[in-house]
Amino acid sequence: MIDPKKIDLNKLKTQLQVKKPWDIIIISFLNLVITFPIFIIIHHNVIDPNWPFSLDRILIFLVVFIVIHFVLNAMRTFMMIAILIYFFVLIYGSIFGNYGFNSVVEDYNSMVYTMSDSPYPQDIIIAKLLPFPNKSKILSAIEYENPKVRNFAIMATTKHFRNLKGYGDYRTIIQCFAVFKEINSRWNYVHDPKEGDYIATATESLLYFSGDCDDHSILMAACVRAIGGTPRLIHTKGHIYPEILIGSMEDLEKVNYLIKNELFPRESAKKQLHYHIDERGQVWMNLDYTAKYPGGPFLFEEILGALTLN
Known part of the structure; x- marks a missing residue:
């Protein structure tokens, strides 16, 4: 006698399976x-035997690809459920401003970037998946x-560098x-x-132009944003500072030419500019209260998190 439960289970499995050839395409x-990211991790942690034409790396990639293929192939029965749940979560996050499709792309880019041979190791955001400290309060405080914030920023632009022409x-x-210049001279x-x-x-x-590092960062970010700039806040161990x-x-x-020759020639004389390059190749310059000129020395090098105001 055939067990009806087994029939129902087989029927359910058949319904949940992705039809050919879409199953092959999705897998x-x-x-x-x-x-790709697993291969990069292995590539950076396995000694390079210097085989001709990098045959060892090609072999590693093929082995990883085949293993992942067998794992995904074994899970194909419930793949549709997993995909539907995944997309539902991302759609919900995209609509309500949480973790959505854009976040996935940014995190994947960051992951690949930080695993690569980056010449800027200080750009590696270790806690990309960890919360930025006091994030909601800070965002609310960046008014x-x-x-009042915009008027102060406008005042600063009329007080400094107003007569600079040709740029x-x-x-x-x-x-x-x-x-x-205005904020840091008074902080x-x-x-x-x-x-x-x-x-x-x-x-x-x-x-009163007084407070600690997060208060300074909030004010700087608010004023920069108020006049069309794009700021972000950088979290390091025990410190937060703004970048532009x-x-x-x-x-x-x-x-660099403007800072060295037109805007801050005395403060930046014989000194280098400090900046970060993100996963998109964009340059961000330090605006910390400890800096006497834009791009001044970092108080701490290692980045633990970044909060960008788009």
Whole structure:
């Protein structure tokens, strides 16, 4: 006698299976997505025997590809459920502003970038998947649409570098550097209460230009954003500081000239600029309160997290 439960189970398995040839296409795509980062990890942790034409690396890639293929092939029965759940979660995250499709692409780019032979090891964001400290409070405190914040930023642009001519393509960056000059020339470092972190809003910090590193970063980011710049906050061990998006390496060369010869010649004399390059190849320059000029020395090198204001 045939057990009806077995019939139902077989029927369910048949319904959940991806039909041919889509099963092969999906498995091949997932195989490549998974194989590539695993291969990079192995590549960086296995001694290179210097075989001709890098045959050892080709062999490693093929072995990883075949193993992942067999694993995915064994899971094909319930692949449709897994894919549907995965896409549902990403669609939900994209709609409600949480972890969505864009986040997946950015994290995959970051993962591949940080596994590669990057000439900028300080760019490796170790805690890419860990929460930025006090993220929600900090985002709320960056009041770049507040009239007081914008008016202060505008005041700084009229006070510094207003008469500099001939650099129209870099007007916004020059004006953001004017904000940097005004804030950093007035900033007074004051510790938080002993009970814990006190997150001051940008408008609070405008009253006395005093506070700790996160208060300075919030004010700087708000003012830079208020006049069209793109700031981000960098979290290191026990410290947070702001950076500004410069653009490409070509943009960096021109900004370097401006800082060295037009804007901060005395402060930056015989000193180098400090910056980071992200996974997209974009240059970000240090605007910390400890810096006397944009691109001043980092207080801490190792990045633990980044919070970008788009």
